[in-house]
Structures are given as structure tokens and as C-alpha cells.
Amino acid sequence: MELDAEEQALLQKYNLTKAPLVVSDPIEDLKQSFRPAVFLGIVTFVVMWFFTSFTTAFGLSVLVILVMTGVYFKTLREQIMVSELLAGGRKFRCDSIVALIQKEAYLEYICSFLRQVLESAKHWHDREAVPIPPLRKEDAKQAVLKALR
Numbered sequence: 651m652e653l654d655a656e657e658q659a660l661l662q663k664y665n666l667t668k669a670p671l672v673v674s675d676p677i678e679d680l681k682q683s684f685r686p687a688v689f690l691g692i693v694t695f696v697v698m699w700f701f702t703s704f705t706t707a708f709g710l711s712v713l714v715i716l717v718m719t720g721v722y723f724k725t726l727r728e729q730i731m732v733s734e735l736l737a738g739g740r741k742f743r744c745d746s747i748v749a750l751i752q753k754e755a756y757l758e759y760i761c762s763f764l765r766q767v768l769e770s771a772k773h774w775h776d777r778e779a780v781p782i783p784p785l786r787k788e789d790a791k792q793a794v795l796k797a798l799r
Contacts, residue, residue: 653736653768660771661732671760672730683722684715691715730757732764 653661661667695711702710725743734740735757744750785793 656772657768660768661736664771664774666767666771667731667733667736669732670729671732671735671764672728672757674726674728676727679723679726680719683719683726687715687718687722690718730760735761735764 691711691714694714695707698707698710730740742750742753744753784790
């Protein structure tokens with residue numbers, strides 16, 4: 651992504667270079683990383699049970715599940731920062747060419763949002779006064795009660 655001098659200044663002024671552009675869902679990533687880790691844990695348990703006691707095999711399999719869940723989570727979790735795109739991009743791991751093309755199209759789509767944020771940031775220093783008419787006493791009470799729900 652290439653920016654002009656004004657957009658670069660806005661990124662620095664509002665510290666947007668450290669902002670995440672894309673953040674994946676951590677719960678979904680944990681679910682996806684837990685499944686293969688459990689499979690490896692079961693295989694570890696079966697293999698180790700032949701060589702050691704049940705308790706040792708169980709403890710080792712739980713350890714394998716926890717460690718491999720962390721490893722898989724780290725590889726699945728995707729967080730793309732604005733600074734990464736400005737520094738010439740980064741490497742992505744995709745299973746196929748089609749997935750790579752989809753990722754590229756998705757990044758172009760997301761970059762359009764960044765472009766719109768930068769366009770609106772050009773006017774953030776402006777002050778906008780929005781008139782808010784006062785409500786009647788009963789309407790104000792209902793508005794507060796509705797907001798608390």
C-alpha cells in the first residue's frame with residue numbers, strides 16, 4: 651500500500667501504524683487448534699501407555715495437548731498490522747493458489763477501509779456541533795432506562 655505525504659503524516663499523528671488491520675477470532679482459532687492437538691494427545695497416550703504406566707502416559711498426553719494447542723493457535727492466529735502493509739507486506743501461509751488469491755482480494759478489500767479511515771482522519775481536527783434538543787422529563791427518564799438494559 652502506498653500513501654502520500656499527508657496520509658503518512660496522519661498515520662504518525664494518530665499512531666495508526668501500530669493499529670491492527672485484521673484480527674482473527676481467538677475463540678474460533680482455539681477451537682481449530684484444539685482438535686488436532688487432541689488427536690496428537692490420544693496418539694501419545696496410546697503409544698506411551700505401552701512403554702510406561704497409565705499415569706505417566708496420561709500426564710504426557712495432557713502436556714502434548716496443551717503444548718500443541720499453543721503451537722497450532724500461534725500458527726492459525728492472524729493479526730495483520732498497518733505497519734506490516736506499509737513496510738512492503740509480509741508472508742502468508744496458504745494451502746493453495748486459490749486461497750492465496752482469496753487472501754490478496756481480502757487484503758485489498760480491507761485496505762479500502764484503511765483508505766476511508768485516512769480520508770476521514772483529514773477532518774478529525776474539525777469541530778462539529780450537533781444540536782441535541784432537550785427531552786421532556788418522562789421521555790428522558792424512559793431514554794435512560796432503555797439505555798441501562
